[in-house]
Amino acid sequence: MSGKQVVSSEFVAKVRQRVAKVVVGQDVVVERMLIALFTGGHLLLQGVPGVGKTLLVNAVANAIDLQFSRVQFTIDMLPSDIIGSEILDQKSGKFHTHKGPVFTNLLLADEINRAAPKVQSALLESMQERKVTIGNETHILPAPFLVIATQNPIEQSGTFELPEAQLDRFMMCHRLDYPLLHEEEEIIKRQLGMGLRKEGAGAVPKTAFDMISGESCCSIDDLTGAMSAVQEIHVSEVFTRHCVEIVRKSREHKSLEVGGSPRAILALVQASRARAFILGRDYVIPEDLFALAEDVMLHRIRMTYEALAQGQDARSVLNEILKDLG
Numbered sequence: 001m002s003g004k005q006v007v008s009s010e011f012v013a014k015v016r017q018r019v020a021k022v023v024v025g026q027d028v029v030v031e032r033m034l035i036a037l038f039t040g041g042h043l044l045l046q047g048v049p050g051v052g053k054t055l056l057v058n059a060v061a062n063a064i065d066l067q068f069s070r071v072q073f074t075i076d077m078l079p080s081d082i083i084g085s086e087i088l089d090q091k092s093g094k095f096h097t098h099k100g101p102v103f104t105n106l107l108l109a110d111e112i113n114r115a116a117p118k119v120q121s122a123l124l125e126s127m128q129e130r131k132v133t134i135g136n137e138t139h140i141l142p143a144p145f146l147v148i149a150t151q152n153p154i155e156q157s158g159t160f161e162l163p164e165a166q167l168d169r170f171m172m173c174h175r176l177d178y179p180l181l182h183e184e185e186e187i188i189k190r191q192l193g194m195g196l197r198k199e200g201a202g203a204v205p206k207t208a209f210d211m212i213s214g215e216s217c218c219s220i221d222d223l224t225g226a227m228s229a230v231q232e233i234h235v236s237e238v239f240t241r242h243c244v245e246i247v248r249k250s251r252e253h254k255s256l257e258v259g260g261s262p263r264a265i266l267a268l269v270q271a272s273r274a275r276a277f278i279l280g281r282d283y284v285i286p287e288d289l290f291a292l293a294e295d296v297m298l299h300r301i302r303m304t305y306e307a308l309a310q311g312q313d314a315r316s317v318l319n320e321i322l323k324d325l326g
Contacts, residue, residue, distance in 0.1 A: 011226050012278050014217040018063040022211045023052050024190070025183040032174045032295060033060050033148065035274040037223060038230045041171025041267060042127050042147040044112075044299065051176045053150040054110055058212050061106045064223055065216030067142060069101035070108040073115035079122035083132040097134055102126050105142055105220070109149035113160055120166050123147065127169045144223065164258065164302075171267045172292070173299035226277070233273040234283040242289060242325060243268040249321045250297065255307035256317060260300045267296045293322055 012034060019030050029045070033056070036043040045053045054070070061068035071082060084100035101107065102123075112120065126132050130141045149170070151162075167173070179187065194206035243265050251259030272288035298314050307317070 011218060011222055015060065015063045018217045019056070019059045022059040022208055023056055024186045025179050026052060026056060026176070029056055029174060029176060030060065031275070031278060032172055033057070034278055035271050035292075036146055036148065036171060037064070037144065038227050038274040038277065039171065039270040040144060040146065040227070041270065042149070042169060044167070044170040044173040045148065045150045045176060046153045046173060047150070047176030048178075049152060051178060052208075053176060054108065055208055055212075057106070057108045057148050057150075058209065061108075062212050062214075063216055064218045065220060066105040066144075066223075068106050068108070069104040070110060071101050072110045073112050073119070075114060075116060077115050077119045079119055082119065082122045083126065084134050086135045095135070097137065097139075099134075099139070102132060103139070103141060105144055105146065107145075107147045109147055111151060112149040113151045113162055115160065117160055117163065120160070120162060124166065124169065144220070144227070164300075167299050168261055168263055170299065171271060172295040174295050230270075230274050230277045232282070233276050235269055235273060236283070239272070239284050239286070239289070240269060242286070243272075246289075246293065246297070246321055246325060249324070250301050250318070253317060253321065255304055255312055256301050256314075257304045258300075258302040260297055264296060264300050268292065271296060290322060293318060 015034065016027070016030060023030075032043060035041070037060075045056075047053050058068070058070075080100065082100050083102050084098050086095040087098050088095055109123065126141060126145070127147055130143070130145050131138055132141065133139075147170075153175075178184075190208070194210065196203040197206050197210060246268070247260035247262075247264045249259075250256055250264075253259065268289060269284075271292045272284040275288045275292060276282070276284045294315065297318055301314055301318070303312065303314055303317070
């Protein structure tokens with residue numbers, strides 16, 4: 001095992017152990033978050049309420065000592081609530097800049113589809129260019145900068161569908177499942193043993209969020225080192241050709257109205273590199289591509305009305321494309 005692989009193993013193990021103290025299971029989600037962090041890509045988490053989306057993001061941010069901001073998206077939000085605004089100082093008569101929560105390392109956009117389209121669009125510049133414009137000034141965002149957004153896929157009342165331009169800027173969209181039987185039993189067991197948190201003369205029952213405390217186990221320097229190592233993971237010409245072929249076939253498939261963009265190809269390659277690094281390899285393999293294809297591709301493709309009427313879905317079409325590749 002090379003020195004970089006040892007660093008990989010130690011870094012990933014520390015983060016997983018810290019998160020496991022707070023969240024039961026969800027190892028795949030933690031892997032996807034690490035992939036996003038290592039590549040500078042953005043991540044969209046879809047799942048029903050109560051599966052731990054917000055808790056997971058909080059736990060990972062605490063484990064790696066990242067500046068963390070959370071924005072609860074609502075229908076009455078304004079773009080300035082995200083990026084900031086210019087405020088008039090009545091004493092001096094001059095404007096000064098108030099920076100919004102986007103000026104952070106890790107931004108949790110909670111229930112992003114509850115905000116109006118103009119607010120969702122306010123994130124576009126920051127997600128793509130890592131900068132925002134307030135008034136006449138352009139401000140560079142901190143490095144690293146990552147957006148992890150959550151959305152509830154089953155509740156449509158009071159929500160706005162994310163436009164394709166916004167969705168394409170997410171490197172991956174991961175869909176969280178319910179915990180397994182033994183994991184749910186462990187969740188209940190932990191909750192029963194948490195007790196109360198005293199506040200003045202009163203008290204409130206503790207939750208899993210109370211477990212997120214203490215010093216981080218990894219620093220931003222550790223993360224930067226991991227990001228540098230990911231850039232050195234070897235990608236063969238054959239692997240690159242396969243990534244291009246998958247995306248191009250999605251554009252040509254008769255059941256798809258919209259296929260993957262060139263950004264999808266880049267996402268497949270970069271995410272595969274990061275997964276190889278996490279698993280202790282210095283090269284990518286087809287398994288990385290097949291493991292990440294759904295998270296990278298499904299939110300970027302759109303079915304035709306005819307295919308939907310015939311009962312087809314995007315996952316089956318993507319599996320067909322992958323099967324042809326294999």
